[in-house]
Amino acid sequence: xxxxxxxxxxxxxxxxxxxxxxxxxxxxxxxxxxxxxxxxxxxxxxxxxxxxxxxxxxxxxxxxxxxxxxxxxxxxxxxxxxxxxxxxxxxxxxxxxxxxxxxxxxxxxxxxxxxxxxxxxxxxxxxxxxxxxxxxxxxxxxxxxxxxxxxxxxxxxxxxxxxxxxxxxxxxxxxxxxxxxxxxxxxxxxxxxxxxxxxxxxxxxxxxxxxxxxxxxxxxxxxxxxxxxxxxxxxxxxxxxxxxxxxxxxxxxxxxxxxxxxxxxxxxxxxxxxxxxxxxxxxxxxxxxxxxxxxxxxxxxxxxxxxxxxxxxxxxxxxxxxxxxxxxxxxxxxxxxxxxxxxxxxxxxxxxxxxxxxxxxxxxxxxxxxxxxxxxxxxxxxxxxxxxxxxxxxxxxxxxxxxxxxxxxx
Ligand SMILES: [Zn+2]
Numbered sequence: 001x002x003x004x005x006x007x008x009x010x011x012x013x014x015x016x017x018x019x020x021x022x023x024x025x026x027x028x029x030x031x032x033x034x035x036x037x038x039x040x041x042x043x044x045x046x047x048x049x050x051x052x053x054x055x056x057x058x059x060x061x062x063x064x065x066x067x068x069x070x071x072x073x074x075x076x077x078x079x080x081x082x083x084x085x086x087x088x089x090x091x092x093x094x095x096x097x098x099x100x101x102x103x104x105x106x107x108x109x110x111x112x113x114x115x116x117x118x119x120x121x122x123x124x125x126x127x128x129x130x131x132x133x134x135x136x137x138x139x140x141x142x143x144x145x146x147x148x149x150x151x152x153x154x155x156x157x158x159x160x161x162x163x164x165x166x167x168x169x170x171x172x173x174x175x176x177x178x179x180x181x182x183x184x185x186x187x188x189x190x191x192x193x194x195x196x197x198x199x200x201x202x203x204x205x206x207x208x209x210x211x212x213x214x215x216x217x218x219x220x221x222x223x224x225x226x227x228x229x230x231x232x233x234x235x236x237x238x239x240x241x242x243x244x245x246x247x248x249x250x251x252x253x254x255x256x257x258x259x260x261x262x263x264x265x266x267x268x269x270x271x272x273x274x275x276x277x278x279x280x281x282x283x284x285x286x287x288x289x290x291x292x293x294x295x296x297x298x299x300x301x302x303x304x305x306x307x308x309x310x311x312x313x314x315x316x317x318x319x320x321x322x323x324x325x326x327x328x329x330x331x332x333x334x335x336x337x338x339x340x341x342x343x344x345x346x347x348x349x350x351x352x353x354x355x356x357x358x359x360x361x362x363x364x365x366x367x368x369x370x371x372x373x374x375x376x377x378x379x380x381x382x383x384x385x386x387x388x389x390x391x392x393x394x395x396x397x398x399x400x401x402x403x404x405x406x407x408x409x410x
Contacts, residue, residue, distance in 0.1 A: 002031065004034075013097045014095070017032040018033045020087055031073050032093070041206060043107070043129060044103055051078075055090075063078060104210050107208065112200070112216065113152060114182065135235055153221045159200055159213055170192065197213060215238075222236065222244070289326065309338070312338060313342075318345065318347070328352045346392065353384070356383075363380060363381070374389040
């Protein structure tokens, strides 16, 4: 069993220990007799840091992850296998202090926040997740309003500002039962470690915590969403809250600059722009309709009729697929017996074949054949088909050839 130094001192970043075991499979790892490294558990992710053998002070072993193992042992996973390290060697362990402080701020922040939700709205926390960017708690509640979120955030920050002591103590399960804990863990062991935020929260927990609530710094609630068992609330505490607020502000400032507006006017400006886009899109659709109708009329006027039928062939330099589809529709509506072979070279080489309803061709089959030659994909119904080619060069020649094939049928 590894002696866990972090249970008694969360601020112990530097410790001495003895190597108990060196393993290489499945990956390089060390087991020590005692450790201040926190292993991933109870929602809190592990510490990282360094282990330095006393015999070779120059070789710093990077600890990338720490985990609980069987029989109460703590495994320190290393970035690379250690050279000539034997059991019994004395080592010095160094915890990454920035990461540990961050974890203490998030975890103690979570206790304060969870207690705030219980005190204000009787909403218990059913799970806690600590991520790289943000943390979250799941609350057991059928509903959660923005006002409730803001009230819990306010109370949590008041408790932080009051700088209340955070004490760790040990009690028996029986004693714990009488103390009215916010959360009592499943009955695994007789002795329980309690985290006591003076006159505010008492809960069983094995994590690393600040010694005064003021060290949490601040707590900032972000996204909330409905999850299966209740509501999930994302939050950031301490330096993370400042980093997140800084990133939010930069994003908002960049956005405001695009609108040449004050940051607080961004929603109003964005709404105005969206309304303009919607209205312009509508106008554009209408113009496209009118343009397609006029273009269809002019194409029909310049195309000679043979046996009461017209064959319209046209390759555009820069119309989009939607426009040539629209044009094909207008052509077949404006003339009772038209066959149209249309294409556009850019932005994307595309083709549309269409004929009047009940015409003699099979446009879908014709498109498939054409695409097999051009090296693209396409198809459609008997009267209307579309395709996309990879190259624009052969479009003119291909449509001319097709027109020659179809001419006798006119
Ligand atoms: Zn905890």
